[in-house]
Amino acid sequence: MVEINTHTEEDIQVIDVAGEIDASSSIELDNALNHASKNFKKILIDLGQLEYISSAGLGVFISYLEELKKEEVKLVIYGLQEQVSEVFEILGLQHLMNISGSKEEALTVLNEG
């Protein structure tokens, strides 16, 4: 069961993700990212309350990487719990995505260059 809340901070679409993302709930992350990528150039995703992610959720993130690059949309995720961070690292996603520890750090990455 995942809970996704979105709000806007200045020109940034902020997406808060809590709970568990698996094959039954990844569609909700997909919907949120689809809306954000079409309407914003800066996306900030708070994964601090995310306790579990399977390949279905990782696959959603991966599927947007090319489009975000093409459309020059910057996406930063932050606050990953240790067990979630480990799953991103198994696939080496820390090399393909912007992953920050804190919101402050994430905002710096989002607003640079």
Place this chain on the structure above:
Amino acid sequence: MKDKLTISCSKTNLATIRAFVSDILISNDVQEIEAHKLVLAVDEICANLIIHSNKCNPSHKLEVQVDMSPHQLVTFIIKDQGIKFNLSAYSEPTMDEIVNSRRKGGVGLMLVKRIMDKIEFSTEKNYNICKLTKKLNK
């Protein structure tokens, strides 16, 4: 603790499968981060079997068994009667290929291969059997 779970092939049952596996691992003193990865491996296999082999048909059943043996060897046996998965025909895509294709699937088995020591698929009577093994470090 009961070490076998039989459940219908619905994606919403993945959370129940995860809780079942997690409870057994934690009660056998498997470290939390390690247990989390093992739960993920089982979830990935079950999700594939539910979605691809059994087309999310809730009248089909999936059986998940957890064996904790001495010498820190953990074995998961997952049985179903859906369409057989052919591991030998599976060629692992590169991450670049997956990123470029913009598809949402393709990394599940990649995760399982990196987490577990061994993945075996076999057929016995009318059942497809997936066996995952991992030697734990203590």
